[in-house]
Amino acid sequence: MRAANPEYLLAALRGVIKAKGLTYKELADRLGVPLSTFKRHLYSPSITLEKLLDYCLEADTTLEELQKLAIKLQHDNDSFFSHTQDEVFYQFPQLYDFYRELRHLRHQDSYEHMQQKYGLDNSSTYAYLRALEMLGLVKLADDNKIQLIGPYYYRFSDDSKLSQKYKEILKEQALENPNCVRVGFSRMYLKEEQLEALNKLLAKEVLKYHSENMQNDATSQELLRNVLLFVTQHQPLAFSEGIASLPNSFLQDVKAAIANFEEQGA
Template identity: 35%
Template sequence: MEVGSKFLLAVLRKKIEDGGLCYSALSEKSGIPLSSIKRHLHNPSLGLDKVLLYLNYLNTDLIELANLANQLQHENEQMLTQEQSALFLEHPYLLDFIYMVTSRNLAPKEIAQMYGLTETSLRFYLRIAEMLGYVEDFGDGLFYRSGRRFLLEEGSALDSLFRERFQKESLSHNINPGICVGRIRLTDS
């Protein structure tokens, strides 16, 4: 599984803290302006060269960083609770909306335009997503918790619903995709 940049940066910041360094000390050691370090360590598009530069000052390597980031990412994976499963089973389009915002990184306005949602519906979806912890509203903008994954209990009603929807959508095209859901190959029968 791919490790998210958010987790790599979180581990990098943690390593700086654990190493007894602060951003200003790292700035002095590296000769990189403090404002650039702050910007770099919160930029998900940070280049590999910069990551390696910071790792050099922390006496660690990319493999250790990736392993720690992978561990952190797995700690953030949680099965949906029974209450969440019941809610999403009753309102599957809410889970679709949250998935599009957090995993596909689509802007809420773009989703609203794509699916014809009213402003009220959009606010309703965003408020529920915030109550469930998938979105945070800071007033000046939304923050999407894109690290969380939707892990469904295999065989649950919600799992069955989404498997059926996926199979129906996949098989509705003229050319069937050669993919598998779990251990079940999708075929016409």
């Protein structure tokens, strides 16, 4: 059996605790550790094996059972950002904006493209890429070629800070758009299964039109839309105020943040 990533072992343990109806406070009291410390341990990939075994014992599970659950979680969720990646991107949103655009570039000269488009000097360009390398998302070569690591598309988990921020920004964009197209009905008598049928019908029709336009090469920027039961003109969604030159302390700050998220519970 292949070993699961430590983050998924901890996610599996949190799942076991929830499934058994236990509370973090209850387990922390049994173990004689502060609640805040116990919570940090449950999200720290650098947790010691001894602590993990202690927590398994209190949660009435075994490391072998946890491993099986963790491997399934890892298989199902390989496209999710890890807890550390999510936290670092949330703390340094310009780094996420840089990474998102980098992943969608189709040519090989992405280093030069990002540098020229945003007026970045060599130091800032390298700092962005080195930070992404520290997060395990890219690999840098000596000739400035960039190898992307992981699946092409990443998703936000339900409890992700990035997910919440994305929804807030998208909602604000949509609702404040003066040209927003809305269709509203009031006092409609609809059953839950009928609402579900409408959701499926709408999704099917939207995807059909999207596929037709893609096949016809009608992919201009003017046609991009956000569809959220109302339609708005698409706007680039940025988490930061823009990709710009970085302070000299940026890499040191990112390194410290990664260490904090991964080692605070060690």
